[in-house]
Amino acid sequence: MSTELLLRERKSLIQDRLKTEGRVLAADLARELNVSEDTIRRDLREMAAAGLCERVYGGALPLAPDAGSLSERAALAPERKAALARASIGFIQHGMTVFLDAGSTNLAIARTISPDLSATIVTNTPLIASALMEKPGLNLILIGGTLDRTVGAAVGARAQRDAELLRPDLCILGTCGADAEAGLTAFHLEDAEFKRLIAARSRSVLAAVTSDKLGTAAPHAVIGIGSGSTLVLEAGAPEGEVAAFIAQGASVVIAEERAG
Amino acid sequence: MSTELLLRERKSLIQDRLKTEGRVLAADLARELNVSEDTIRRDLREMAAAGLCERVYGGALPLAPDAGSLSERAALAPERKAALARASIGFIQHGMTVFLDAGSTNLAIARTISPDLSATIVTNTPLIASALMEKPGLNLILIGGTLDRTVGAAVGARAQRDAELLRPDLCILGTCGADAEAGLTAFHLEDAEFKRLIAARSRSVLAAVTSDKLGTAAPHAVIGIGSGSTLVLEAGAPEGEVAAFIAQGASVVIAEERAG
DNA sequence: CCCAATCGTGCATAAACGTGCATTAATCGA
DNA sequence: TCGATTAATGCACGTTTATGCACGATTGGG
Numbered sequence: 001m002s003t004e005l006l007l008r009e010r011k012s013l014i015q016d017r018l019k020t021e022g023r024v025l026a027a028d029l030a031r032e033l034n035v036s037e038d039t040i041r042r043d044l045r046e047m048a049a050a051g052l053c054e055r056v057y058g059g060a061l062p063l064a065p066d067a068g069s070l071s072e073r074a075a076l077a078p079e080r081k082a083a084l085a086r087a088s089i090g091f092i093q094h095g096m097t098v099f100l101d102a103g104s105t106n107l108a109i110a111r112t113i114s115p116d117l118s119a120t121i122v123t124n125t126p127l128i129a130s131a132l133m134e135k136p137g138l139n140l141i142l143i144g145g146t147l148d149r150t151v152g153a154a155v156g157a158r159a160q161r162d163a164e165l166l167r168p169d170l171c172i173l174g175t176c177g178a179d180a181e182a183g184l185t186a187f188h189l190e191d192a193e194f195k196r197l198i199a200a201r202s203r204s205v206l207a208a209v210t211s212d213k214l215g216t217a218a219p220h221a222v223i224g225i226g227s228g229s230t231l232v233l234e235a236g237a238p239e240g241e242v243a244a245f246i247a248q249g250a251s252v253v254i255a256e257e258r259a260g
Numbered sequence: 261m262s263t264e265l266l267l268r269e270r271k272s273l274i275q276d277r278l279k280t281e282g283r284v285l286a287a288d289l290a291r292e293l294n295v296s297e298d299t300i301r302r303d304l305r306e307m308a309a310a311g312l313c314e315r316v317y318g319g320a321l322p323l324a325p326d327a328g329s330l331s332e333r334a335a336l337a338p339e340r341k342a343a344l345a346r347a348s349i350g351f352i353q354h355g356m357t358v359f360l361d362a363g364s365t366n367l368a369i370a371r372t373i374s375p376d377l378s379a380t381i382v383t384n385t386p387l388i389a390s391a392l393m394e395k396p397g398l399n400l401i402l403i404g405g406t407l408d409r410t411v412g413a414a415v416g417a418r419a420q421r422d423a424e425l426l427r428p429d430l431c432i433l434g435t436c437g438a439d440a441e442a443g444l445t446a447f448h449l450e451d452a453e454f455k456r457l458i459a460a461r462s463r464s465v466l467a468a469v470t471s472d473k474l475g476t477a478a479p480h481a482v483i484g485i486g487s488g489s490t491l492v493l494e495a496g497a498p499e500g501e502v503a504a505f506i507a508q509g510a511s512v513v514i515a516e517e518r519a520g
Numbered sequence: 521c522c523c524a525a526t527c528g529t530g531c532a533t534a535a536a537c538g539t540g541c542a543t544t545a546a547t548c549g550a
Numbered sequence: 551t552c553g554a555t556t557a558a559t560g561c562a563c564g565t566t567t568a569t570g571c572a573c574g575a576t577t578g579g580g
Contacts, residue, residue: 006283007568008316026526036570041527051338057526057577126393126402129386133329133409142386142414144404144422149393154402158422162404267558286536296560301537317536317567 005033011043018053018062025059080234081105084208085112087255088172088232091206094118096169099198100128102153102191103174105208107131113138122166124194125153148190155194163198171202175222178209178231180244182217183224192220199223208232208255214241225250270295271303278313278322285319311437311445311477323447323478330387330412333364337470340494341365344468345372347515348432348492351466354378356429359458360388362413362451363434365468367391373398382426384454385413408450415450423458431462435482438469438491440504442477443484452480459483468492468515474501485510 005013010033017024026044030037048055054063085108092098095118100106102125110123110131117137123129124143132140145158153159173195177185184207186192199205199222211234225231227249233242235257245252270293277284286304290297308315314323334341345368352358355378360366362385370383370391377397383389384403392400405418413419433455437445444467446452459465459482471494485491487509493502495517505512 006285006316006318006321008314008321009283037526038528038571039569042569045528124404126386126389129407130331130390133331133386133407133412136409140407140409142402142404142407144384144402144414144419147389147393147400147402149396149400152393154404159404162418297536298538298561299559302559305538 007043010035011047014040014043014047014060015052018060023059023061027058029059078108080210081108081208082112083255083257084210084232084234085109087253088206088208089113091170091172091230092117092119096120097122097166099123099166099168099171099202100132101125101172101174101195101198102128102151105210106172106174109172109208122168123153124155124159124163127152148188151188151191153191155188155190159194160197163194163201166198166201168198168202169204171199171205173199173205173207173222175207175209175213176218177216178207178213178225179215179217180225180241180248182221184222185218186220186222187218189220192222195222204228204230206230206232210234211237214238224248267303271307274300274303274307274320275312278320283319283321287318289319309439309475309477311442311479329409330362330364330367330385334367334387338368340470341368341468342372343515343517344470344492344494345369347513348466348468349373351430351432351490352377352379356380357382357426359383359423359426359428359431359462360392361385361432361434361455361458362388362411365470366432366434369432369468382428383413384415384419384423387412408448411448411451413451415448415454419454420457423454423461426458426461428458428462429464431459431465433459433465433467433482435467435469435473436478437476438467438473438485439475439477440485440501440508442481444482445478446480446482447478449480452482455482464488464490466490466492470494471497474498484508 014024014029026037026040029040044055044060047053048060051063053060081104084105088109089112097120100110100121100123107128110128113135115135115137117135120139120141121132122141122143129140129142132138143154143159143162145154146156148155173184175184176187186195205228209231214237225245225248230251230253231245232253232255234255237254242252274284274289286297286300289300304315304320307313308320311323313320341364344365348369349372357380360370360381360383367388370388373395375395375397377395380399380401381392382401382403389400389402392398403414403419403422405414406416408415433444435444436447446455465488469491474497485505485508490511490513491505492513492515494515497514502512
């Protein structure tokens, strides 16, 4: 037996292994591929030099992709947002078309989506699109237009025109304020316009809201909170607000705090 | 026996073999086809130059158009790409409208752009858009559409329609192969279509190309290399290729290696 | 602090490689 | 039909590449 592998094949096999198992051991690979450990070590050294893995004592690890400033910037209270995300992704079901709006909580949702989910996700936010690119099951649609850097997404005329061609099953809105009276609100005019349009075109609307936004209103109205809207809130959300939302016909889901 | 094969027949047989078995060995082919290994090696070399396979020590592999996602490709030879980027950004001048195509080298260019630059950048690549969001001087326009995850960008009908509304001063193309005869080429049909359209609409075209792509051709043609196009190449670029590009009227810029 | 596992380097070897040249077969104009 | 030209192939040669082994250095757990 012992189908001998070409150098290139061996390296790409190692890369696969790195990706799927999260690490490789030089000794194991040598035994498994019928080559000496020296050869494996050479491979790993070269791959590390090429930036394809991180060499460690005994084997190699996948290179943690830069990720960097961008995504970490959004990391304010990441566990709380992650908890909201876990509670929200249940609403995204197989085969649905979902609009995922800008916002750091929504970025957390994008990251939490299962790699196995098969659905169509539409977004106007490059950072969210990049995150979703890692999920092989998704069909991804990007909404273009002028990028507003305070919002971090495409809003404005061009984006609206793109949005007018859509009828999502679900719209997951990012929001800057959520109040029973004022409804969902946004800081920026163009952003609010865009949100209003896409929410109106969607079969249902969901917003995951951190507690600090509850009971506050930003300058620009998006939509009222009533029947057809779902709010995902944190465990400590004030009872008064929650009761008011429910009284207006909204569904409210409380996210579980992470165990342990 | 030994029905002798014509050169063409032999090559297409090799291609079939590549497709069905995922690899070929020079020695096996020579024995099987009753020709010398030299002949097989010549065939493989020519096929590789034509972009039909990847030549490796011992045989050849099918061309993996995949080559990993954009963010993975970006980790490959980062210093060399950074050098190309430094040599390229000089072409982006104050006030210009520039289309920045997908590609790992172009991602390096995006990262290298000065925060002080005031220009309009158009891109179809979420990862590049995210990187550019950090540069406060830029006016950013995102081209939307279906995201192709192997390309890492929006290509296809919707993106083309958006592109048709543009007349950039400069188009910075990403490329999968650059050859004096074949011109710039791409792995994916839709990607090539999009590149061709946007390049044709631009006042000038620039491509920063790593040396490993020189003299190779991918399956889909984008544009020829001639007057009006600028190539930014690495310091070690083969003189023959460079001379051929210049002979066809292209401008060639050689990137300086990083001092120290 | 010690020991075993792991590492990098230098070296040897065989396989695979590219190039130049000779031979053969096919093509073409006269 | 004949000579000239071109393309394809094989062979000889020196070069490069991949690999394993030997050796001393380094690492990290106990």
